[in-house]
Amino acid sequence: MEAHLITEVIEQYLDRQPAAEKIRLRLYMALRLAILDQALTQGTKLPPTRSLAEDLKLGRNTVVRAYEQLLVEGYLEGRVGDGTYVSDLVDLASKPAPPRRLIGTRREGLSRRGTMIASNAASSVIQHGAFMPGVPDVDLFPFSIWRRLVAKYITPSQSNLLHYTHLGYGPLKVALANYLRVTRMMVVDPKQIVVINGSHQSIDLCARLLADQGDRAWIEDPGYWGARNVLRAAGLDVLPIPLDAKGLAPTLADWETPPRLIFTSPSSQYPTGTVMALDRRLELLERAHQVGAWIIEDDYDNELRYDERPVASLFGLCRKQRVIYLGTLSKVMFPGLRLAYLVLPEDLVDAFVIGNSELYRGGRMPEQAALAEFIDEGYFTAHIKRMRGVYQERRDALRCAMESRLGDAVSVSGGHAGLQLLYRFRQPVDDASVAAESLARGVVCRPLSMYYADQQRAEPGLNLGFAAVPLKNIGPAATTLAEVIEHHL
C-alpha cells in the first residue's frame, strides 16, 4: 500500500475514536483496530514516526509511544535499520476480520446527514465476548434443528419463497400472534404483524411513515443509542427525556410542545432495566392520545426475564390504538438473523405493509418459514427456557465477581431481564476512558455516558453483557476490568 494511503487509513481510524480520549490512547486504539480489521495488513510498513506525526499534526512523542505500546503487544515489529511493520500475528489470519469502517469513504463526499450518521456512530466493531452487552450466546443455538428447517424451505419445490415478498410469510405471523397471546397477554390479529429486518428498520419505518422532517421525537435519557441515531438520521428533532424510578418522566412543560413520536422500552428500560410503573404507563397513554403522539414500544428482551413473570406490554394496555410494538428475534434467536416484527394498530397496517415493501423490499422467506416451524414445534420456547437458565447463572457469576473485586465502588442495577447488568460508579470516573483501556486489554464494555443524549446529565458507569461469556471466562475478565477501574478511581 502506498505511504499516503496508509496515513489516510490511520487518519480515518483515528477519527472514529472517542474525542474525549487522550490522543496517545486514541492513536494506539486506531492503529490496533486498523490492524485487527486488516485495513493495515501483515507486513505493511508504517510511516516513520516523524512523518506520521507531521501528517496527523501530532507530537512526535505521541506517535513514538503508540508505536512502542503496539511493539510490546506484538501488533508491530521493528526491523533494525529498516522501520516498523505490521507483524505476522499467528492467529489473526484464522479470525474473521471485523467489518471495516469508513475505509474508502471520505467525509467530504458525504451529505450533512451522512456526516451526522458517521460522526454519531456508536455501534461496536466487536460484537461478542466479555462483556459485550445486548448479545446472546450464539454458540448454544440449536444449529442442527435450524439447519434442517432452513434446508427444508430452500428447495426447488419451494422456489416461490425466494421471491420478493409484499406481505411476508403468513404462518409466521400466526405463530407470532399465538406466542404474543400466551407470553405477552396481547390479543392481536396476525394481520396486525409486519415482519421486518431488525428493530432499527422498524424504528426507521415508524419515523418515515408517522413523522415529518423536523417533527419532535422523545427518547429516554439514558436510552438506546441505536434508536436515537435512527430517529436523528430520519431528520427528527430528538428530545432526550430523563427517567425517574417509575420510568420515562416528561414534565408538564415537555407536554406543552408535544412530540410526534415517543420511543420507550417500558418492560425493561435500556440500559437501566427499570420497569415503567403502571400509573406512569396510564398517564403516558392518556397524554399521548390527547396530543396525537405515537408511542413506539421497544420490547427487545422481555422473553429473557429471570426473577418474575413477564411484565405486560404497553400495547396490551392501550385501548386507544396509540402504540406500535417492536419485537425482535435478535436476542432469543441470533442477531445476524435480522428478523424482527412490528405489531400495529389496525389502521396503520396497510401503510406499514406498503412502506416496508417500498423502502426495503421484503424477503428472507425461507428463514421466515423455518422460524414459523421453529416456533410451532416448540423449539423456540425450549431454547428460550434453556438460555434463561444459562444466562441466569452467568448473571449471578458476574454480579459475584464484580462485588468481590470492586465492593462498594460500584452499584448494580438491571438484570431482572435481558443480557446485561448496569454498573454505576459511586464517585466521578471517566467511564469512556475505562471502556477504552479495558478494550485495549481485550475486555469490551460500554460506558454509561454513551447512552445519554444530554451529556450534562450523564452519570458514569458501565453496561456489561454477561450472556455471551462462558462461565469460566467471567472471573478472569472481571479481574482485568477491575484492574482497569481501580486505575481510574
Ligand SMILES: Cc1ncc(COP(=O)(O)O)c(C=O)c1O
Ligand atoms: C434496546 C434495544 N432495542 C433494539 C435492539 C436492536 O435489535 P435488532 O437486532 O432487532 O435491530 C437492540 C440491540 O442491541 C437493543 O439493545
